[in-house]
Amino acid sequence: MLRAAVALFIRKGYDATSIDDIAKSLNVTKSAVYHHVSSKEQLLAEVLDEALDELDSAVDAATRGTGPASERLRDVVRRSVEVLVAHQSAVTLLLRVHGNSDTEVAALRRRRRIDRALASLVNEAVEEGALRADLDPDVLSRLLFGMVNSLVEWYRPNGEISADQLASTVAALAFDGLVRA
């Protein structure tokens, strides 16, 4: 039920998906769908909460860690990739939210909190001296997690590359760059 809805939300977009679309994909009528969920918006809220809970826990672990910020940043990059792979549908929808309803506005607020925590971590790592200081840390943070988040648009788990390999590739590219060492 939720899985069918999420699949359509991703393929067509939340706004372009009607309850009737969801019903048809399950070979039932609209009324049958409304027996299980109270509204289309609530369906979205459940998925967004799944994504936000997972990302929160990844970020909280990094924030509360004791080691050097650069190591905690490396860990949260890897953890984020794992979360995006394990909860790809939910995170994909979260990243597409516009703020068109109370549910979406609340999700955006929680997301901004996460983004701010990640930016703080990058700033800390730069101040530590572990990361380059010649570039704006806030811009670096946005680019870094923009790269991480972009993988929801193309990664397919059934392929040849595992979540673990992907996390290593992302971390290697982000920290060491494209150029041959």
Added chain:
Amino acid sequence: MLRAAVALFIRKGYDATSIDDIAKSLNVTKSAVYHHVSSKEQLLAEVLDEALDELDSAVDAATRGTGPASERLRDVVRRSVEVLVAHQSAVTLLLRVHGNSDTEVAALRRRRRIDRALASLVNEAVEEGALRADLDPDVLSRLLFGMVNSLVEWYRPNGEISADQLASTVAALAFDGLVRA
């Protein structure tokens, strides 16, 4: 007119924006809008073509260049950032297209052509020996341009950082990485 529509498409999403929304933002009625445009879909098509034309020309320049692939890749990364900044609205909408209409399907086809050309360039640069060969070139290409594309979600041209600075930051991060040299 087009500008008002695009602003709303970006703020609320194309599907969640009605012709009446556009009309109200211009303080006219729906009919006045339809006097200037033939359909909501045509409005979207014009914007997507703007973005695709610009990206095409950036990629074509890199593809037809004569220097080393790694230099042409550096150039196309910089040029891409400049295009995303100069045509941010159009590119933002392009990156959000789902394929819900003929217009959107056609745009996705053109976009895939561009992505393939960029992936070829990354492959070439790896074969040349200029870029690291320990990571999958196709994955590198996706992550690199995922990072580039992600800037449409946060960059604001009125701020303190110029398009040129941003292009330098993106290139520096992508090629040399986060770690202090």
Added chain:
DNA sequence: GTCTATAAAGCGATAGAC
């Protein structure tokens, strides 16, 4: 738990007056 039927509102788009 699923159905038919329907309400109430919004949608894209058009006709025709001014």
Added chain:
DNA sequence: GTCTATCGCTTTATAGAC
């Protein structure tokens, strides 16, 4: 070039039978 009015359709959501 903008308006009022309207068509035809789809939307979210509910009522009530089985």
